[in-house]
Amino acid sequence: MFAKTPLFPYVNSFRHYLCVGFFLAAVRGASVVFYLDSTEITPNDFYTCYKVIVEGAKNVINACRDQKVQHLIYNSSADVVFDTRHEINDGDESLPYAGKQGNMLADLKAQAEAFILFANDIDGLLTCALRPVNVFGPGDTDFMPSLIQMAKSRWFKFIIGRENVMSDFTFVENVAHAHICAESVLSSRTVSASGKAFFITNFEPISFSEFLSRVLEGMGYNRPTIKLPLRVARYIILQVKSMNSSMDCGSVHKILELSSCNRTFNCSAAQRHIGYSPIVSLEEGIVSTIQSHSHSSKSSSVAGYPDFIEQSKVEKLLGNGIVANILLWRDEKKTCAYFVSLLVLYYWFFLCGRMFISSAAKLLLSIVVFLFAYGVLPSRVFSFVLPRLSLSGLEISEVCASDAISSLAYTCSNVSSLIQTLAKGEDWHTFFKVAGLLYFVKVIVSNSLITDAIGVALALAFTMFLVYEQLQDEVDGTAALALSISRKAFRLLIKNLPPAVTSFSPVLQMSQDSGSPTSLR
Structure with a gap:
């Protein structure tokens, strides 16, 4: 709360909102009071929010009336008319309060505004x-x-919902300017402004996703390129929240609600009645905001630690190389290119109904025909310049050829050694392993399961690692819990087995005696 003549600091203590005497002292001798709610309240605490917003507004009103304050200007919010379900296109002050508020704070602000x-x-x-x-x-x-x-939670990789959702934004200096304009009009005793509410914007509606991209891109985050339907995003958040109830998804949920539908407002009433016009453009406001939040930029988070970049467990598992970058979607365009290419190859070899050798031959034939036709074409076709293929890129270096031949020779040597071992008829362990593997391959191929298996593996490879990286703690916790339960179940099973059964296995007998499971070798 700001009071004019004299000026008092912003009220940000919960006890201040419950103390009428504090308000009386704060507004004593003031001619105008600018009332702003505290931003340091917990949205999930209804009691505190109600006391601060609604009861605080009542206390301010009573204090102003008691001390004969002339003007009271309340900093409300456009959320009081937004129910998160219906779009608002060029909305004006004739809009009623939302029947079902999108959040508790908006509902309480609507009550406080109505009282004032x-x-x-x-x-x-x-x-x-x-x-x-x-x-x-x-x-x-x-x-x-x-x-x-x-952005730090990696949700910024996705364009959630429609890209053309339009929203209005207001730079903070323009909000302060609007308060000054309102105070000037009330001081002139103009009745057209008193007792009314006015929407305040920058007069520059913009796509919500474009605004997010411009702000966060200026802070060092990559512009999102992957589209994700709003319902899918909400479902993912719901599942994440169900897996870990302590996880705070409030910020992501808020952005989802704002990006779900249009929210643009008509500020002609503010122009007409209080003479408001923005003094800082949207572009200038974005630049100023980026500069003020430079400490939260992506580059600054590692600026102090140039030699240390923490890597996730799954990134280390994938080798910290190009495979990790692709499967963890570090570069969305490159990952999409690889994914589409693999899908095309999967369709070509497994879903076209041809034999594998036939598909490979046709693919090689297509490549040969394309390369030959591309080489025959002139360098310019209908004003389009065709870049020439570099022959050096098609050359195989002597080192690569040598490594390939060495690997092939090593593989052939291992196969020959394995055949010799089987021919002796002495190593039953190796025989059963080879026979089991070949039988497994035969079953998969004969039942066409390999096609489904490769398709599922392809889909999981591009999703499972990314999901695990995002939910590493939750997955590890669930796995540890499952392992603990399985150990207890195994211990209970061994404990209740009759001695006649455990006597056949020294390992089981040892487990029963010790009361703890041991690994079966």
């Missing part, structure tokens, strides 16, 4: 409310932190 507007022109107090839309800028503790947290 209802108190207009009582005991000489003139009131009005301003409804800024998606406020951002330096010092923001709500909207920008949500964006940054979403």
Whole structure:
């Protein structure tokens, strides 16, 4: 809360909102009060939120009336008319309060705004409310932190929902300017502004995804390229939340709601009644915001540790090379290119109904025909310049050829040694392993299971590792729990086996005696 003449600091302590005496002292001698809710409240704590927002507004009204304050301006929010389900296109002040609020804070703000507007022109107090839309800028503790947290959680890799969802935004300095404009109009005793609420924006509607991309791209994060339907994103968040109830998905959920439907507003009433026009453009506001949040940029997070970059467990498992970068979607375009190429090869070899050798021969024939036709074409066709293929790229170096021949010779030597071992008829262990493997391959091929297996493996390879990296702690915890349960079940089973059964196996007998399972070799 700000009071004019004298000026008091922002009220950010919960006990201050419950202390009427504090409000009386804060507004004493003031002619105008700018009232802003605290941003340091927990959205999940209804009692605290109600006391701070609704009861706090009542206390401010009573204090202003008691101390004969002339003007009270409330910093409300455009969320009071947004129910997260219906789009708002060029909405104006005729919109009613949302019947079912999208969140608790918006509902409480609507109540506080209604109380303040209802108190207009009582005991000489003139009131009005301003409804800024998606406020951002330096010092923001709500909207920008949500964006940054979403970017750091890798959700920024995806374009969630429709790309053409339009939204209005308001730079924080323009919000302050709107308050000054409202105070000037109320001081002139203009009745057209008192008792009313006004939407405040930057007058520059923009695609929500474009705004996110421009802000976070300026902070060092890559622009998202993968489209993800809104319902799929909500389902994933629901599943993640069910696996770990302590995980905070509030910031991602908030961004999902804002990107779900249009939210644009008409500010002609604010222009007409309080003379508001933005003093900072949207582009200037974005630049200023990026500079003020430079400490949260992607580059600054590792600037102090140039020699240390923490790698995930799955990244180490994949070898920290090109395979890890592809399967973990480090470069979305490259990963998509590899995935599509593998899908084409999978279709060509397994789903076309041809024999494998026939498919390979046709593929090689197609490559040969393409290369020959491309070489015959002139360098310019209908004003299009065709780049020439570099012959050096088709050459196989002597080192690569030598390595390939050595690997082939080593494989042939191992196969020959294995055949000699089997021919002696002495190593039954090796015989059963080879026979079992060949029988397994025969069953898969004869029942066409290999096609399904390769398709499933291809899909899992490009999703399983990424999901595991995102939910590593949850997956490891679930696996540890399952392992613990299986050990207890095994111990219980061994304990209840009759001695006649365990006597056939020294290992089982040892496990029964010790009460703990041992590994079967």
